[in-house]
Amino acid sequence: MPRVRLTLAYDGTHFAGxxxxxxxxxxxxxxxxxxxxxxxxxxxxxxxxxxxxxxxVHALAQVAHCDVPESRAGFPWxxxxxxxxxxxxxxxxxAEVAPDFHARFDAVGKEYRYTLWTDPGSLLPWRRAYxxxxxxxxxxxxxxxxxCAALFAGSHDFAAFQNAGTDVKSTVRQMHGAWRLPGTPxxxxxxxxxxxxxxxxxxxxxxxxxxxxxxxxxxPQDIRSVLTKGQRSLAPGTAPACGLCLHAVEYASDGRGxxxxxxxxxxxxxx
Amino acid sequence: MPRVRLTLAYDGTHFAGxxxxxxxxxxxxxxxxxxxxxxxxxxxxxxxxxxxxxxxVHALAQVAHCDVPESRAGFPWxxxxxxxxxxxxxxxxxAEVAPDFHARFDAVGKEYRYTLWTDPGSLLPWRRAYxxxxxxxxxxxxxxxxxCAALFAGSHDFAAFQNAGTDVKSTVRQMHGAWRLPGTPxxxxxxxxxxxxxxxxxxxxxxxxxxxxxxxxxxPQDIRSVLTKGQRSLAPGTAPACGLCLHAVEYASDGRGxxxxxxxxxxxxxx
Numbered sequence: 001m002p003r004v005r006l007t008l009a010y011d012g013t014h015f016a017g018x019x020x021x022x023x024x025x026x027x028x029x030x031x032x033x034x035x036x037x038x039x040x041x042x043x044x045x046x047x048x049x050x051x052x053x054x055x056x057v058h059a060l061a062q063v064a065h066c067d068v069p070e071s072r073a074g075f076p077w078x079x080x081x082x083x084x085x086x087x088x089x090x091x092x093x094x095a096e097v098a099p100d101f102h103a104r105f106d107a108v109g110k111e112y113r114y115t116l117w118t119d120p121g122s123l124l125p126w127r128r129a130y131x132x133x134x135x136x137x138x139x140x141x142x143x144x145x146x147x148c149a150a151l152f153a154g155s156h157d158f159a160a161f162q163n164a165g166t167d168v169k170s171t172v173r174q175m176h177g178a179w180r181l182p183g184t185p186x187x188x189x190x191x192x193x194x195x196x197x198x199x200x201x202x203x204x205x206x207x208x209x210x211x212x213x214x215x216x217x218x219x220p221q222d223i224r225s226v227l228t229k230g231q232r233s234l235a236p237g238t239a240p241a242c243g244l245c246l247h248a249v250e251y252a253s254d255g256r257g258x259x260x261x262x263x264x265x266x267x268x269x270x271x
Numbered sequence: 272m273p274r275v276r277l278t279l280a281y282d283g284t285h286f287a288g289x290x291x292x293x294x295x296x297x298x299x300x301x302x303x304x305x306x307x308x309x310x311x312x313x314x315x316x317x318x319x320x321x322x323x324x325x326x327x328v329h330a331l332a333q334v335a336h337c338d339v340p341e342s343r344a345g346f347p348w349x350x351x352x353x354x355x356x357x358x359x360x361x362x363x364x365x366a367e368v369a370p371d372f373h374a375r376f377d378a379v380g381k382e383y384r385y386t387l388w389t390d391p392g393s394l395l396p397w398r399r400a401y402x403x404x405x406x407x408x409x410x411x412x413x414x415x416x417x418x419c420a421a422l423f424a425g426s427h428d429f430a431a432f433q434n435a436g437t438d439v440k441s442t443v444r445q446m447h448g449a450w451r452l453p454g455t456p457x458x459x460x461x462x463x464x465x466x467x468x469x470x471x472x473x474x475x476x477x478x479x480x481x482x483x484x485x486x487x488x489x490x491p492q493d494i495r496s497v498l499t500k501g502q503r504s505l506a507p508g509t510a511p512a513c514g515l516c517l518h519a520v521e522y523a524s525d526g527r528g529x530x531x532x533x534x535x536x537x538x539x540x541x542x
Contacts, residue, residue: 009393009395009396010396011396011397058397060395078393082393087396087399088396088397088399089396090393090394090395090396091393092392092393093392121363121364122280122349122353122361122362122363123361124280124331124361125280125281125282125358125359125360125361126282126329126359126400126401128358128359129397130397
């Protein structure tokens with residue numbers, strides 16, 4: 001059976017996350033995608049995503065794969081799926097890939113972006129579903145946030161930044177880093193998080209810690225201590241889902257056997 | 272009675288426009304605002320907007336005024352209204368102004384922005400309600416669009432770009448100009464329209480003409496001829512509401528008797 005790789009954008013606002021739920025337990029991205037594929041393939045199709053985004057989390061480039069019937073080889077997947085999918089999700093790219101390509105297991109890195117609304121004035125209505133409004137807390141101590149973010153880079157046991165409800169073998173993750181992005185709209189502050197992989201709600205927990213530091217509720221040294229102790233209960237709260245976007249998933253090859261570039265280093269001025 | 276000037280942002284997607292409708296004929300910005308004001312003032316309050324945005328049209332800075340009971344002088348309008356208003360609208364600024372300030376009659380200029388999605392790839396789900404997707408039409412002839420836009424600057428009879436259903440005395444308007452804005456996201460093209468005033472759906476009709484020129488359906492010379500002949504039926508169609516945003520309303524004074532700057536000239540590189 002031909003294997004197809006799909007790159008998906010979605011607005012997570014009205015989805016109960018990526019992962020398929022039992023009927024009646026919420027509309028999911030995977031569910032909508034499998035429904036559309038089932039119509040195109042005249043039979044059930046199982047989709048495997050690179051990562052399970054939470055309810056309310058957005059994606060610019062989630063990656064998924066599925067196997068389709070031989071009779072559908074060469075099918076115009078992007079166009080056909082976009083004609084069927086609901087308006088809050090779309091296929092940005094589709095390609096037939098090697099039969100051993102796996103969206104989740106072959107991923108060598110992920111990039112998330114988290115957007116803070118930092119303006120003390122009122123939040124723009126059309127940004128509400130895409131930011132965490134921290135403007136009400138007053139100016140953030142950005143230097144302290146940067147110092148804290150620098151602690152996350154490298155290989156660490158991120159147990160203190162993982163939410164309950166998973167059975168991962170190890171909570172050690174290799175993190176490329178967390179940086180503020182330059183050139184964002186003046187009312188917003190965008191944080192980029194890159195790692196080989198993330199634990200459950202890890203980005204939202206790291207962001208929660210960064211904002212607590214920015215508000216001077218805790219110091220970067222406190223966060224260093226939390227990281228060392230590995231206890232979730234000592235860490236600041238979880239940032240809201242709506243500010244988060246799965247920005248990219250990286251693979252070591254293009255899915256057809258060709259090597260690809262991995263993550264670039266952060267551009268100058270981002271550190 | 273104290274007069275209050277309100278500056279409002281709203282996401283027009285789920286509004287049947289600015290103007291109050293008969294009960295059952297749609298949720299409007301004016302209606303929601305009057306409802307919140309009535310609660311705060313314990314009695315009916317009439318709101319006057321600077322302009323009547325259509326259903327689906329957004330606003331970054333619509334301006335409105337209303338008279339409130341003497342007992343509410345000095346009330347924290349912005350905070351109180353934002354606590355009551357629905358999430359898709361917000362008060363960006365509120366101030367008590369001179370009793371003869373009028374949001375509509377005192378306006379000396381308006382600025383609208385219209386956003387085109389020009390990427391041939393799939394439209395990002397969270398931009399759908401804020402752009403006109405013209406990417407599917409292929410690359411636009413931007414030089415021709417710029418040449419056409421230049422024709423709109425100055426004082427013209429814009430009868431050909433006014434939709435039916437108004438009783439304005441004159442269809443002549445002084446237009447400061449229409450320009451593409453630099454520095455927008457690469458998939459999008461933002462047009463700015465500034466004039467002393469606009470006719471009904473004039474910006475959407477001018478944008479419709481510009482896109483028709485960009486698609487080489489008509490030439491700038493054709494549009495010049497349409498402008499001269501003044502017949503709506505000769506002009507290209509109306510651009511969708513969702514791409515449009517009322518960006519600013521300008522006044523000659525600050526509403527308390529102090530002169531203010533009028534429009535700036537467009538920045539270098541915009542022409």
